[in-house]
Amino acid sequence: MSEGNKYSEGKSPKVEFSGLVAGLATSAVAVLSQVDALWQRGGGAEEPVEGGERPEPLSTEERKKRISDGLAGARQLIDTLIVLEEKTKGNLTDDEQKLLASAISDLRLHYVGLANRPPPKDDQTEAGDG
Numbered sequence: 001m002s003e004g005n006k007y008s009e010g011k012s013p014k015v016e017f018s019g020l021v022a023g024l025a026t027s028a029v030a031v032l033s034q035v036d037a038l039w040q041r042g043g044g045a046e047e048p049v050e051g052g053e054r055p056e057p058l059s060t061e062e063r064k065k066r067i068s069d070g071l072a073g074a075r076q077l078i079d080t081l082i083v084l085e086e087k088t089k090g091n092l093t094d095d096e097q098k099l100l101a102s103a104i105s106d107l108r109l110h111y112v113g114l115a116n117r118p119p120p121k122d123d124q125t126e127a128g129d130g
Contacts, residue, residue: 017096025103028077032110035070038063039117060122071115078107
């Protein structure tokens, strides 16, 4: 057994409620940021890969699919926080309740802002080819 493994020593790391909320919220923010990038840049076509080459731009259909999948994933994380709020009602400290409510509120606003954007236009990459 590993000397540094706290589980094997009978000591488990302390898990805080705030860490759970922060982890779920951070994951949702990361997914929403990726969705936002798909709308902004067309899915990373401007980012060079190793060797300085640029990847092929995503097709409009692929961008729409990735946006839809990303929004669904973010929604699932937000819904998880909502279920956590419902199931822990009356059992949280004031600070924990405020943290959870704030995370849910902020994520809902970010989600709605992205979900209400019009879908990407057909192959924006063709606009500069002329």
